[in-house]
Each structure stands twice: as C-alpha cells, then as structure tokens.
Amino acid sequence: MTIALLTNPTAGKGRGAHARDTALARLRAAGRDVTSMEGRDADEALDLARQAVADGVEALVAVGGDGMVHLAVQAVAGTGVPLGIVPCGTGNDVARYFDLPRKDPAAAADRVLAGEQRVIDLARSGTKYFVTVLAAGFDAIVNERANRMTWPRGQMRYNIATLAELRTFEPLPYTLDLDGETVSLDAMLVAVGNGPSFGGGLRITEGALLDDGLLDVVIIKPMSKPALIKTYPKLFKGTHVTHPQYQHHRVRSVTVAAPGIVSYADGERFGALPLTVECAPGALTVLT
Structure with missing residues (x-):
C-alpha cells in the first residue's frame, strides 16, 4: 500500500511535526511505502496532495487538525482514494466523528494500517467541499x-x-x-x-x-x-x-x-x- 502523508507541522501548537514523525515510523515499520509531504502554504500543500492522487497513491493521510483534513478532502473528494487521519489539531471534529485516537498518533496510524473504510457524504459549494x-x-x-x-x-x-x-x-x-x-x-x-x-x-x-x-x-x-x-x-x-x-x-x-x-x-x-x-x-x- 502506497501512502502519501500530508502534514501541517504547526498544527496543535506544534504537535504536528511530532505526530508526523510518530505516524511515519509506525507506517514504515509495517512495511508501507510512505511519502511525506509538507507545503510551504495551503496552496502548495493542496497541489502536492492532488499530484499524489493523480500519481496513483492508494491512501492520502492528513496529519493535523480539521483545516488539514479540509485541505486533503479537496484532493480526494470523488476519487475513491481513501483519506486517513492522524489528528493533532485544536478541534479535531472529523476525528471525533469516527472515534479516532486524538492524542495518540501511533494509535491513529494503526487505524490507517487496519484499512477499514467508511464511505460518507460531503457538502459541496461549487468545486469546494467540507466535511463538518x-x-x-x-x-x-x-x-x-x-x-x-x-x-x-x-x-x-x-x-x-x-x-x-x-x-x-x-x-x-x-x-x-x-x-x-x-x-x-x-x-x-x-x-x-x-x-x-x-x-x-x-x-x-x-x-x-x-x-x-x-x-x-x-x-x-x-x-x-x-x-x-x-x-x-x-x-x-x-x-x-x-x-x-x-x-x-x-x-x-x-x-x-x-x-x-x-x-x-x-x-x-x-x-x-x-x-x-x-x-x-x-x-x-x-x-x-
């Protein structure tokens, strides 16, 4: 399984970088082929995510808060490429929806590895989507x-x-x-x-x-x-x-x-x- 990890390192007062490193180690230890991505700003991060999807990545994993999930959703909506979440933001409402571990990035990475999928609706305005x-x-x-x-x-x-x-x-x-x-x-x-x-x-x-x-x-x-x-x-x-x-x-x-x-x-x-x-x-x- 090829995975693209998209991170906001400043999420959760700087917890994003630690969560990324923890998740990355967990996923690679399980034998997954993981690419770690980080944009200089939101536009670049979205470009990286869309390119990863276009290149055929099997899962896109957002490391951050609801803002990073929101950005990742713009890249995967309607594509069938599953979204994984390693939550480390302030609100983490999307993670709450799925009862994902919000303070344990290793446990959140394990949920990605488990591979269980759920298909949900999104809300759309024009070409933009939201989850919450x-x-x-x-x-x-x-x-x-x-x-x-x-x-x-x-x-x-x-x-x-x-x-x-x-x-x-x-x-x-x-x-x-x-x-x-x-x-x-x-x-x-x-x-x-x-x-x-x-x-x-x-x-x-x-x-x-x-x-x-x-x-x-x-x-x-x-x-x-x-x-x-x-x-x-x-x-x-x-x-x-x-x-x-x-x-x-x-x-x-x-x-x-x-x-x-x-x-x-x-x-x-x-x-x-x-x-x-x-x-x-x-x-x-x-x-x-």
Whole structure:
C-alpha cells in the first residue's frame, strides 16, 4: 500500500511535526511505502496532495487538525482514494466523528494500517467541499475576529472573540432557499451541517448523519445576549435543540444569503454569502 502523508507541522501548537514523525515510523515499520509531504502554504500543500492522487497513491493521510483534513478532502473528494487521519489539531471534529485516537498518533496510524473504510457524504459549494459544518452568522463573525487576533492562542482566543462580538452583534437578515422553498427571516446564525459538530465538539447540527444524502440546516432565531450565553454550554451536549428559537431543516440543497458575512467551513474561511451548498452523496472514503 502506497501512502502519501500530508502534514501541517504547526498544527496543535506544534504537535504536528511530532505526530508526523510518530505516524511515519509506525507506517514504515509495517512495511508501507510512505511519502511525506509538507507545503510551504495551503496552496502548495493542496497541489502536492492532488499530484499524489493523480500519481496513483492508494491512501492520502492528513496529519493535523480539521483545516488539514479540509485541505486533503479537496484532493480526494470523488476519487475513491481513501483519506486517513492522524489528528493533532485544536478541534479535531472529523476525528471525533469516527472515534479516532486524538492524542495518540501511533494509535491513529494503526487505524490507517487496519484499512477499514467508511464511505460518507460531503457538502459541496461549487468545486469546494467540507466535511463538518458551514458557519454563516455570529459564529462566522467570531471566526473572522479570532483570525485577526495574534493573542492568545487556542480555544481562549475564540472565547475572547466571542465576548467581544457579543457586545455589538445584532441579528442578521437572511434569505434561505431550502430545496426550492424560500424563507426570509432574522437570525443569530445559520449553520449547514454535513456532520453534527464543529469548533471542537459544539454539536450545533445535532442529529446530522454523514451518510443520509442530506444536509442539516440549523437556524437560531433572535434571542437576548444573556439567553445566548446561557444556551452556549448546551451546544456541547446537543441539548440546545429544545430551545424555542431553534429551527432544523433537512435538505439536499440550500442557498444562504445575508449581507456582509464570510462563511467558515471545517474552521476554514470558505466564501462570502450568498452561497449554495448541496449534498454530495458518497463522495469521500475514510479509513476509520
């Protein structure tokens, strides 16, 4: 089995390089032919991944967080080439989906060696794909602010960005097309889920299945800021679904429009609204 290992060495506050070395040793000790790749930036990393797929690699393994998985998915989506994951990022939501070891790169490499495969859907907008959730509201604005901040690092940066944005945030006017049905309303956020969680286990699209051929669209309608703060911890358990301001739709395709919003997917800057997202059934094979 020929394997291409694609690494973000700075993932998880620098844990990426250690995870790569550990996984590389494990895979080669098992007799696999492994090429280790690392781009100087995201564009080069994607070029390397696409070239590896074009050259006939039998598996592409992403070493990093959800951002590196997101990048690797762009190279393997629709090709049948399986994706392996050695998680070492901050959120690791994709690894959570498959119950992969998140703190033991050797054990994660063993999952790759085991070779068990699962075929799942992806969400697609144009030629771009995502695995987890598209954030298109308050959560996206928080991401924008956090990415402009240089301090602190990790989850605390997002907590501070959340508090800062809460002071001035007002509900946004959305127009949605849900499988041909047009809905206009004000909301705090709209999230489009291929899977159930993002942001390190925030189960915003609770109940989303990876292989049902559908997207899960969650709308959080206007609520007071104290109510939003009170509801936030419920996202980690998915118990926010009983809130009266929560709406959930299952669709094959959705168009999301709101002024001035840049959406995020898999934790990465994805694109300015309006965006149309559709389900791409069975587009990804994962080594689980």
